[in-house]
Amino acid sequence: MADHYALVAHAIAYLRANAARQPGLDEVAAAVHLSPTHLQRVFSEWAGISPKRFLQHLTKAALLQRLADTRDNLELADAVGLSSGSRVHDLVVSCEAMTPGELRSGAAGLAITCGFAASPFGAVLTAWTARGVCHFAFCTGPAAAMLDELRGRWPLACLSRDDAAAQTLLQRIFPATPEPGRVHLLLRGTNFQIKVWEALIGIAPGSVLSYRQLAGRIGAPRAQRAVGSALAANHIGLLIPCHRIIREGGEVGSYRWGSERKLALLAWEAARRP
Structure with missing residues (x-):
């Protein structure tokens, strides 16, 4: 799914650059170096609908x-x-805010686990505490830079890394079969x-x-x-x-x-x- 998203993003970029001409499937497929049949299959598997219908949603x-x-x-x-x-949503998101005392202390000593995982929209760096998810960022640069940004936001926290647990969390957010789920957030x-x-x-x-x-x-x-x-x-x-x-x-x-x-x-x- 993550590999499919990279192709979809490439196709979207091409369509945005050429929107006035409304390019057809053959032209978009050529731009992303796929056959029209392959592009049709990738879009249908990823989005659940045909490229033509998906592209209509972008207008x-x-x-x-x-x-x-x-x-x-x-x-x-x-x-x-x-x-x-x-x-009724497939995924119910609830949240709580950090207390004023926690904010004043800079979240000193807060235990945060983080990890990289795959999603249908590319790789994600996510982080969470015992009380909920506190960071969810799509990867737009090197992993080291993404981790540095996270550390910069939580400089006094105790950070540990667990990519396997991060992937388990994303499987709850993006289940293979749609099903009700719950995710709690910790807001700062x-x-x-x-x-x-x-x-x-x-x-x-x-x-x-x-x-x-x-x-x-x-x-x-x-x-x-x-x-x-x-x-x-x-x-x-x-x-x-x-x-x-x-x-x-x-x-x-x-x-x-x-x-x-x-x-x-x-x-x-x-x-x-x-």
């Missing part, structure tokens, strides 16, 4: 429609007294950041919000810039789904772990939406 028009659908669904949920967090941030991250967790897979919509959901409609800063400060990718926030006009926007990966996440989730 600006599709993202705009999903923005409108999400707005309507949220308004309906509010009208009947439900929140998006009440929906300001009160405002945590409020934004909790709102993100409430967005259903396959849905998207604009920065303005997200600011409205947390009761701070004028705080779009601060919301953007909170998204940029998120170091728990996927599980705190900042990839589900796009620009008002339907542009995908930036993403810490690459805009191609953000598009792949959005299209992959949309393809699995009931």
Whole structure:
């Protein structure tokens, strides 16, 4: 699956660069050095749908429609007294914030286990404590640099490495057969950041919000810039789904772990939406 993602990311990059021409399957296959039949199989195995259908999920028009659908669904949920967090997800994500005392101490002595593992969207460095996952980063550079960044965020913690345990954790997050699961997060941030991250967790897979919509959901409609800063400060990718926030006009926007990966996440989730 990780190898398939590399090919999908390459195809997405080509499509973004040539979107005005809407290249067909043969052209995209040639660009990624595969036969059309092979590309069709890779896409279908990875995304669960055909390349043509998957690529439709990447368009600006599709993202705009999903923005409108999400707005309507949220308004309906509010009208009947439900929140998006009440929906049944395959993976239930819950969280708790570090205490003020833990933050003041710099998490001194906190035992953190970390490891590299494969995911359908490439390799991941994840880290966790006895209370939950505290770091989830798609690998965008050398392993040593990724570990240095993690150590820099938790300089006083006791860090140990266990790649096998990391792979077991990712198998819970990406089970081979869809099944209900639970993951707990340990959050480290300001009160405002945590409020934004909790709102993100409430967005259903396959849905998207604009920065303005997200600011409205947390009761701070004028705080779009601060919301953007909170998204940029998120170091728990996927599980705190900042990839589900796009620009008002339907542009995908930036993403810490690459805009191609953000598009792949959005299209992959949309393809699995009931």
